[in-house]
Amino acid sequence: MRTEQQSTPSSSVEESASATQGTTGATLDKTSSTTAEETSKQARVAVLPAKLPENSRAARAQRLNDMPEEPTRGVYYKVPHKLSQPTGWRTKRHLKRRNLHLSNLRYLATERLGTRGAMLPLASAILAIAVISATILVAISVLADATNQRYGQQVLTLQDILPKDNLKIYDSRGSMIYQATDAGLQTTVPLSKISPHLVNAEVAIEDQYFWKNPGFDITGLVRAALEDVTHGHILSGGSTLTQQLIKQNIVGDQVSMTRKLQELIIAPDITRRFTKEQIMEMYLNTTFYGEQAYGAEAAAFTYFGLQDTPTKTAAQQLDIAQAAMLAGIPSSPFGRDPYLHPKAAFARVQEVLRQMYLQGYITNQERLQAINEVQQPNFLKHGVIKNDSAPHFVNYTLNELARDLHVKVSDLSRSGLIVNTTLDLNLQNRVLKDAQKHIAEIAQAHHVTNAAEVVIDFHTGAILTMLGNIDPNNPRDGAFDVASQGLRQPGSAFKPFIYATAFEHGVSPGAPVLDGPLTIQMCCGLPAYTPHNYDMSYHGLITYRYALQNSFNIPAVKLMMQTGVDASLKMAQDLGISAYNGTPNYTMVLGSLGVHLLDMTSAYGTFANGGVHIPPHTISTVKDVHGKTIFQFNDPGKRVLSKQAAFMVTNVLSDNTSRSFEFTKCSALYLYSTSQSQCYAGNTGPVRPAAAKTGTSNDFRDNLTMGYTTDYVVGVWAGNNDNSPMVDVTGVDGAGPIWHDTMMMVEQGKPIRNFANPSGVVKKTVSYPGITTTDWYIQK
Known part of the structure; x- marks a missing residue:
C-alpha cells in the first residue's frame, strides 16, 4: 500500500511533464500568466547568506564558492539537440519498479525466517x-x-634537550666572523621574533586545529589513514605539530605503529606542561627545512638571504609568499626543496596559500599576489656564509675554546655557544692591506712572498690581531698560520731573553764587555764554536747596552756563558715561549731555536707589562643561547721577571741613540710622526716611545721585528712559506716597515706616554777598567 502511494505522485508529475512538452509553443492562458508574474516577483527578492562564525567549518566551506571556478570543458552550440530521454525509457522504468517491488517482498520473507538463526x-x-x-x-x-x-624525563626537560644552535664567533665589536656549518645552521629566536605569516602557514598546512587540540587530532589521523589506504602506501602521517616535535626530539622518526602510539601518548602530556606558544616556538626553531637549515631563522637566510637588522631578525622579515614556501618544506625537505625540485615546491606553495585563504589567514587577493611573487626569477636568494674574514684567528680560537672547555673541536659545531673574541676586525683588515703592500714592494727584488703579524694588548693578554698569512685564500699554503703554527728562527730577536736573565742577576746595561775574537771549546768531541758579528768586525770594549741595541753577537754569547743555557731557556719559557724546536745551546742566543711568532710577541709583552706574563688569548666570553655566561677569561698573570729587570730591558730597547750605529737614527724602529725624509732633516714631529728589536736568521730565511709601546706589543715576521732564503733583507728592512705602520695604526688617537720608572733602580756612573759608563743598576 505504501509503495502505491509513493509511486502515484511520481507518475502524475511525469505525465504532467509529458503533457507540458506536448503543448510547447501553445498560447498560455490567463491563469498561467498570473502565476509567472508572481514567480518573477519572488525571484527578485534578495537572498542573503546566513551569518556564520569566521573560523567555523561552514564558513570555510562557504569561502570555497569565492574560489574561481574552472571553465566548463567543451563548447556549446545553439542548434537542435537530441531528445532528453531515449526511446522506450518509460517501459524500462516500469520494469525496474516491478523488480524492486518483488525484491522487497523476498527480503521481508527472508528477514522473518533468519532473525532467530542470526542472533547466535x-x-x-x-x-x-x-x-x-x-x-x-x-x-x-x-x-x-x-x-x-x-x-x-625527556618530556620534563624538553626545552633543554632540543638540538643546540650552531657555534657562532664574533669579534670585539659584535661582527660575526665565523659560524660552524658542518652540522647545519640553527639560530634560536623567540616566537615574537618570528613572522606571524610563518606561524599561520605552518598551522594551516600541518595542523589547522593546533591552538585548540590536545596535542593530537583524531580527524587528521582518520583522514591520513584513509589517504594511505586509498593510495596503497604511506602518503601522510596526520601528525600534529606537537607530534612532529615529539618525533624529532624524543621518540625518533622510525616508521612504525609503536612510534605513532608513543607520539599520541606523549602529546597530551607535552600540551599540559607547555603552552601552545612554547610548543610553537620549539617547533619553529628546530624543524628541518632542508639545505642544512634548522629552524625559521636559518631557513630565512638559506632560501632568501635575509639577515638580522638592528630591529628585526631574519625570520621576522618573512612575507606571506616566503612563509608559505618554508611551511611547505618540512613534510618533504628533499622532495620539495625549491632549489632541487622547483615544480614540486611551487605546487606545495599553492596548496599552503589555498589553505591559508580557506582558514581565513589571508585574503584571496593576498593569495594571488603571493603566487605571483613566488614565480618571480629573484624570489629565491641563497644566503652566503662568510667564514674567511679572519681564518687563522678563528682556527686558533676554536682550539683555544676546546682547550678551555675540555672538549674536542668536533664537539663544538652544534654546541649552541656564542663566543665573543678579542679580535679587532677593522684593525686586522687594515694591517693585512698594509702588509700585502709592503711585501709586494720588495717581493721581486728580495724574494719575499709572505708575512705574519700579531698585535696584543699586553695588559690583558688579548690578541687584537693575528695575521697568519697575507694570502689566506691561497689554495696551496694560504691556510698555514705562520704566527701560531710556524716554528721559525727569530735571530737576534731572541737576545733580550738572555739579557733579561743577566739583568735579573744584577748585571747592568752599563757593564763593559769586550767584543773580540771568541772560540768556545765544546765537549763530547764536538767541534769548537766560534761566533761572529753580522758585520764580521770587532768593536772592542763596549757596554751591554750598546751591544744589544746594535745586535752584536759575540757579547751576547759571552753573556750567555755567564747566565747558562738552562737558566736562559727557563727565562724564555717563563716570559712566554711555549714551544720550540732545535737544540738549546750557546747558539740559541743568536736565535737558532725555532719558535712561534705569537709566543715571541707575548714574551715581549711581558717586558712591557713590568715582568708579569699574562697568557695570550682570543676569547673574552662564552655564552649559551639563553645569554648565560659559561666562560670568561680572567687570568691576572704571573710575575716571572722583576719590575727592575723588565725596566732595564725596556730602557735599552727604546734607546734610539744607542742603536743608531747599526740602524741609523730614523729607522722603522723609531716611531716619529713625519716622513722618513723629514725625520732625517731633523723634523721628527711628536715621537712615541717604543722598545723594539729586530732579528734575522741564517741565509735570510726569516726576519722579525718585535716591539712595544705603553699600550700594545706587536710582532712581525717576513719570509717565504717554503722556508726558502730571501735575498739580502734584514728585519729592519723586511718586517720593520710593517711593524712601524701597524704601531702607528693601533696607537692612533691614544696619548703619548713614556715608560714608567719603577722603584728599586738607580742611575749611576761607574768606572770600569778601560771604560766609564752611566747606566741603571738594581738597588740591593
Missing part, C-alpha cells in the same frame, strides 16, 4: 569484539606506562 553469530561477534577491545586497551595501557617511564 551476532552475539559471538559482539563477544569477540569485546575481547579484542579489552586486549587492545590493556596493550595500550601497558605501552603508555612503558612510554612514560622511558620518556618521562
